[in-house]
Amino acid sequence: MTKREEVLAYGLSFPEVYVDTPFHDANWVLLRCRKNKKAFAWTYERNGIMCVNVKVNPEWRDFFRMTYPSVLPGYHQNKEHWNTILLDGTVPEAEIKRMIAESYDLLAPKGKKKQKKG
Numbered sequence: 001m002t003k004r005e006e007v008l009a010y011g012l013s014f015p016e017v018y019v020d021t022p023f024h025d026a027n028w029v030l031l032r033c034r035k036n037k038k039a040f041a042w043t044y045e046r047n048g049i050m051c052v053n054v055k056v057n058p059e060w061r062d063f064f065r066m067t068y069p070s071v072l073p074g075y076h077q078n079k080e081h082w083n084t085i086l087l088d089g090t091v092p093e094a095e096i097k098r099m100i101a102e103s104y105d106l107l108a109p110k111g112k113k114k115q116k117k118g
Contacts, residue, residue, distance in 0.1 A: 001087060001091075001096045002088065004029060004050055004087075007031075007043050007052050007087070007100065011040070011041050011100060011104070015108075016108075017034065018031075019031060019032075020039070028043075029044070031043075033107055036108075036109045040055060040103040040104045049088055051075065051085065052084070052085050052087060052096075053075060053076075053077055053085075054085065054103035055081055055082055055102075056082065056102065057102065058081065060102070065083065068085075068091045069090065070085065070086035071086075083099065
């Protein structure tokens with residue numbers, strides 16, 4: 001996975017997802033969950049390389065960063081909760097998809113909790 005279109009197509013395969021360009025800048029294209037409007041994948045080109053920022057469980061954050069040199073602390077985002085994946089062909093597609101799916105799972109709306117009686 002090295003192209004924005006591939007990231008967007010994969011992200012759009014999840015339920016209730018849409019593409020957004022909130023900054024009126026064609027370089028920044030986001031994938032958001034429709035119900036809560038939270039972005040789970042931020043695509044952009046930086047220094048000639050296509051990138052995607054994904055939310056990450058802090059327990060896995062360092063694993064991905066240490067395993068793949070092309071996974072870095074989130075560019076322009078909270079470094080504790082976000083990673084940037086450089087789409088330079090060095091991270092296996094299955095791992096990129098895994099990280100995008102985890103980001104979606106972390107940000108997708110959860111079911112409503114029932115109130116306890118009494």
